[in-house]
Amino acid sequence: MLRYIATRSLVALFLVWIVVSVVFLLLHLIPGDPAELLLSQGNVAADPQAVAALREQMGLNAPLWQQYIDHMTGVLTGDLGASFRDGAPVIEQIALRLPRTLEVILAASLIATGIGVPLGTYAAIRADGKADAVISFFASASLSTPVFVVGSVVILIFAQKLQWLPAGGFTPFSEDPLEHLQLLLLPACTVALSLLAVITRMSRASVLEVLQRDYVRTARAKGLPRNPILRRHVVRNALIPVLTVLGLEMGTLIGGTVLVEFVFNWPGLSGYLVAAVDARDYPEVVGIVMTISVLFVFLNLVVDVVNALLDPRISLVR
Amino acid sequence: MSRSTRKLILPGTIAALIVATVLLAPLLPLQDVRGMDIPNRFAGPSAGHWLGQDDFGRDVLSRLIWGGRASLFIAVGSAIFAAIIGTALGLLGGYFRGAVELVTVRAAEIILCLPPLLLALLVVTILGAGTWPLVLALTILYTPNYTRVVYAATQQVRGLDFVTAQRSMGTHPMKILVRTILPNVLPPLLVQMSLVVASAMVIESGLSFLGLGVVPPTPSWGLMIRSARGAMEVAPLLLVWPSLALAGTILTFNLLCDRLQSALDPRAVTAGGALWLRPRSAAAKKPATPVEADADAPLLEIRDMSIAVRDMELVRRVSLTVRPGETVALVGESGSGKTLTGLAMTGLLPDTLRVTGGTAHYTTREGKAVDLAKLDEEGIRALRGDEVSMVFQDAAAALNPVLRIGEQVAEAIRAHHDLEGDALQTRVVELLRHVGIPDPEQRVRAYPHELSGGQRQRAMIAVAVANNPRLLIADEPTTALDPTIQAQILQLFAQLKRDTPGMGMIFVTHDLAVVAEIADRVTVMYAGEVVEEGPVAEVFERPRHPYTAALIASVPEGGAERLTAIPGSVPSPRQMPSGCRFAPRCAFATERCTANPPKAEHPAPGRVTRCFHWETVT
Numbered sequence: 033m034l035r036y037i038a039t040r041s042l043v044a045l046f047l048v049w050i051v052v053s054v055v056f057l058l059l060h061l062i063p064g065d066p067a068e069l070l071l072s073q074g075n076v077a078a079d080p081q082a083v084a085a086l087r088e089q090m091g092l093n094a095p096l097w098q099q100y101i102d103h104m105t106g107v108l109t110g111d112l113g114a115s116f117r118d119g120a121p122v123i124e125q126i127a128l129r130l131p132r133t134l135e136v137i138l139a140a141s142l143i144a145t146g147i148g149v150p151l152g153t154y155a156a157i158r159a160d161g162k163a164d165a166v167i168s169f170f171a172s173a174s175l176s177t178p179v180f181v182v183g184s185v186v187i188l189i190f191a192q193k194l195q196w197l198p199a200g201g202f203t204p205f206s207e208d209p210l211e212h213l214q215l216l217l218l219p220a221c222t223v224a225l226s227l228l229a230v231i232t233r234m235s236r237a238s239v240l241e242v243l244q245r246d247y248v249r250t251a252r253a254k255g256l257p258r259n260p261i262l263r264r265h266v267v268r269n270a271l272i273p274v275l276t277v278l279g280l281e282m283g284t285l286i287g288g289t290v291l292v293e294f295v296f297n298w299p300g301l302s303g304y305l306v307a308a309v310d311a312r313d314y315p316e317v318v319g320i321v322m323t324i325s326v327l328f329v330f331l332n333l334v335v336d337v338v339n340a341l342l343d344p345r346i347s348l349v350r
Numbered sequence: 351m352s353r354s355t356r357k358l359i360l361p362g363t364i365a366a367l368i369v370a371t372v373l374l375a376p377l378l379p380l381q382d383v384r385g386m387d388i389p390n391r392f393a394g395p396s397a398g399h400w401l402g403q404d405d406f407g408r409d410v411l412s413r414l415i416w417g418g419r420a421s422l423f424i425a426v427g428s429a430i431f432a433a434i435i436g437t438a439l440g441l442l443g444g445y446f447r448g449a450v451e452l453v454t455v456r457a458a459e460i461i462l463c464l465p466p467l468l469l470a471l472l473v474v475t476i477l478g479a480g481t482w483p484l485v486l487a488l489t490i491l492y493t494p495n496y497t498r499v500v501y502a503a504t505q506q507v508r509g510l511d512f513v514t515a516q517r518s519m520g521t522h523p524m525k526i527l528v529r530t531i532l533p534n535v536l537p538p539l540l541v542q543m544s545l546v547v548a549s550a551m552v553i554e555s556g557l558s559f560l561g562l563g564v565v566p567p568t569p570s571w572g573l574m575i576r577s578a579r580g581a582m583e584v585a586p587l588l589l590v591w592p593s594l595a596l597a598g599t600i601l602t603f604n605l606l607c608d609r610l611q612s613a614l615d616p617r618a619v620t621a622g623g624a625l626w627l628r629p630r631s632a633a634a635k636k637p638a639t640p641v642e643a644d645a646d647a648p649l650l651e652i653r654d655m656s657i658a659v660r661d662m663e664l665v666r667r668v669s670l671t672v673r674p675g676e677t678v679a680l681v682g683e684s685g686s687g688k689t690l691t692g693l694a695m696t697g698l699l700p701d702t703l704r705v706t707g708g709t710a711h712y713t714t715r716e717g718k719a720v721d722l723a724k725l726d727e728e729g730i731r732a733l734r735g736d737e738v739s740m741v742f743q744d745a746a747a748a749l750n751p752v753l754r755i756g757e758q759v760a761e762a763i764r765a766h767h768d769l770e771g772d773a774l775q776t777r778v779v780e781l782l783r784h785v786g787i788p789d790p791e792q793r794v795r796a797y798p799h800e801l802s803g804g805q806r807q808r809a810m811i812a813v814a815v816a817n818n819p820r821l822l823i824a825d826e827p828t829t830a831l832d833p834t835i836q837a838q839i840l841q842l843f844a845q846l847k848r849d850t851p852g853m854g855m856i857f858v859t860h861d862l863a864v865v866a867e868i869a870d871r872v873t874v875m876y877a878g879e880v881v882e883e884g885p886v887a888e889v890f891e892r893p894r895h896p897y898t899a900a901l902i903a904s905v906p907e908g909g910a911e912r913l914t915a916i917p918g919s920v921p922s923p924r925q926m927p928s929g930c931r932f933a934p935r936c937a938f939a940t941e942r943c944t945a946n947p948p949k950a951e952h953p954a955p956g957r958v959t960r961c962f963h964w965e966t967v968t
């Protein structure tokens with residue numbers, strides 16, 4: 033088991049290294065000068081002197097390998113550089129905003145799993161029946177509706193028309209826990225909707241798969257009643273691939289909550305990224321992209337390890 | 351036209367309509383997309399503007415159609431570019447392997463390490479917003495999807511004989527690739543295509559919504575939703591139209607993808623569900639009222655039982671009797687119906703199969719007679735694992751991989767007895783020791799994969815005998831094991847028989863050597879019918895059916911390498927011979943055999959044969 037975790041961690045570290053390098057190369061090898069790009073507004077050419085100064089400041093005059101090493105040392109020591117816009121260390125902003133994004137994702141995952149697994153299991157039990165068709169269509173429909181559409185419509189209904197919940201914003205938990213949770217609810221549900229569809233579908237497929245397994249027949253041969261079979265044998269085994277998918281989806285969401293944060297004015301990491309992209313603030317963009325990628329890879333690692341814990345066979349395979 | 355093809359029509363038609371509408375946009379009698387009409391901003395639907403006017407008084411319907419044109423152009427365009435590049439990379443990587451594989455396939459997979467929206471944002475950061483940067487970003491994003499599909503398919507195809515043959519004949523690799531591999535990967539590519547169009551639209555509209563995609567004044571659904579948000583209070587419909595258009599279009603392409611997939615690959619659609627899970631299933635049988643059994647009734651008496659899938663009979667009028675303490679071997683090749691007969695006794699037949707006739711009277715502990723073939727799920731469940739239990743063939747698959755052995759045995763006990771805590775634990779350890787698992791106190795905590803094959807089968811047997819069953823059905827319990835272990839497991843069965851004298855056993859096997867060792871009586875099945883029955887010693891001494899005789903002849907004797915396999919194979923249930931089912935493979939067959947099916951005859955007391963010429967069989 034420990035060996036398994038160690039190997040997986042090494043692979044993950046390698047991936048992180050690749051991603052960091054790719055991001056670095058992307059920004060340095062593309063035609064065009066970052067400094068010039070940064071300083072030019074629209075079609076107005078940048079002042080050459082300012083560009084030169086900025087190049088110096090950004091360390092762009094050093095040879096590429098030198099820049100690469102500087103960049104990597106920075107990453108390793110947690111120094112992601114300073115924002116072009118306000119000169120504040122990028123890492124501070126990330127540390128402040130990342131938890132907020134994670135909070136939305138976590139809340140959404142809880143909602144989606146809590147509803148999706150039972151719903152998918154039910155659909156599988158009723159496979160090819162009416163309930164199954166309704167659930168499947170609902171899942172397809174929510175998968176097909178982009179989050180910003182869901183978010184906008186949800187605001188229109190719950191905030192504008194019914195006035196049950198605030199349309200958006202953020203209050204720190206320490207200031208007003210209740211309001212914090214109220215504000216969290218709509219974005220979390222919005223993210224949860226498409227996640228719910230994924231989990232429902234996956235649970236359905238997975239339960240159907242497990243139902244065909246020999247050990248379910250063994251459980252029946254023991255004379256166990258329906259519910260213990262479902263709980264202990266079917267759902268428990270079916271959950272393994274569902275959790276894998278959930279983990280991967282959560283990884284994608286870390287970069288994908290951009291739209292939700294934008295719609296609900298939630299000051300998380302992704303919203304910060306949009307602002308950074310808009311302003312072409314390279315250190316910020318690089319810092320955020322790297323943080324998200326590292327989290328993404330790390331989450332995949334966690335998924336692997338949790339899987340190995342749930343399914344004792346996995347750790348032996350490799 | 352198959353059902354799955356028919357299901358393609360609806361999404362296919364809608365998708366075609368959508369594409370046609372946006373393609374024909376310049377020809378349609380639409381209002382000017384950019385024609386502003388400030389005095390009439392937010393005007394509702396009217397004759398001139400069917401869907402009303404937006405915040406600049408522009409016609410919503412025409413913006414909707416032109417916006418769809420922009421969205422689809424970007425989505426379809428990048429899907430095609432990505433398909434071309436991805437296919438090329440996948441083909442090259444899959445065919446040449448080595449370094450080529452590294453720079454094509456592996457490089458593409460790095461892209462998958464990044465969250466998709468993030469990657470798109472990164473490209474937009476570098477190139478700025480606009481239509482072409484979007485196309486580029488989406489192309490990069492979706493290339494790996496195609497690469498993977500094509501790579502996997504190429505890997506499969508390149509090993510095929512005709513490809514190797516063409517190659518050795520000097521055909522240029524490029525030609526081979528294009529001619530043989532492309533047609534093969536086309537179906538999965540089509541599926542990918544519709545999937546990519548749908549998800550490209552999601553990302554495109556998202557970026558446009560953020561103001562990082564399509565640049566105004568070009569209309570786009572994402573942009574329309576963005577501006578409608580500001581005017582939500584005044585004109586909520588402005589938000590609804592583009593939302594519907596966007597979600598509807600994406601849904602159409604997603605459905606198209608799903609249905610394409612099931613039309614192109616019917617195997618991917620799993621057979622639905624499990625009937626036993628549905629409380630009031632249509633297959634529920636009428637519960638039989640138990641009656642007092644005769645004092646000398648056998649433990650189990652199957653009479654004329656048939657099993658069928660739809661109208662195809664797999665088991666025909668099988669009769670079989672098991673007395674207390676007796677072991678009956680059920681012998682036959684695969685496809686003879688022996689396993690189905692065993693499964694039917696525990697109500698574990700697959701959903702598509704049904705017992706279509708006959709009875710299977712079983713005498714319970716309380717001396718009641720019940721018909722196992724007619725019990726409903728709840729009725730048979732009460733017997734299953736308690737009075738009637740089953741040992742399956744492949745213990746590795748039949749044990750739950752994520753539960754400890756001890757729990758799986760305990761579960762069998764708890765299903766029928768109120769035993770908890772230490773008492774239960776003691777009983778489990780005792781059982782494991784009984785079936786010969788060494789060090790049972792430790793082994794209860796082991797997972798199935800931590801046990802050897804033989805020990806797993808022992809654990810499986812422990813589950814089956816946990817409640818001292820009166821009828822044990824063992825379905826090829828030694829087949830998956832190697833010979834030395836096989837012998838040990840057989841010894842275990844012999845020991846179990848000695849320890850529980852009243853237990854009857856049905857031992858399903860295809861191995862006559864095993865029969866001689868364990869059984870008292872033997873029933874031979876062929877093509878769903880019982881062809882011979884009798885005490886083991888007598889049948890081996892003097893078989894009365896050519897099939898049995900041939901089976902006995904094929905058993906290697908005394909280590910001699912004399913394995914006379916019977917030529918031919920069991921006929922499929924669809925093409926049963928109208929006469930004797932064994933006739934095509936029978937050395938004794940005459941004209942009479944192919945004309946009519948033989949009836950069961952009794953050559954001696956306790957013996958049955960289904961053969962016209964049983965007297966001449968030696």
Ligand code: SF4
Pocket residue numbers: 895896897930931932933934936937938939940943948960961962963964
């Ligand atoms: S009935 Fe005829 S064909 Fe059938 S087993 Fe007997 S001899 Fe062979």
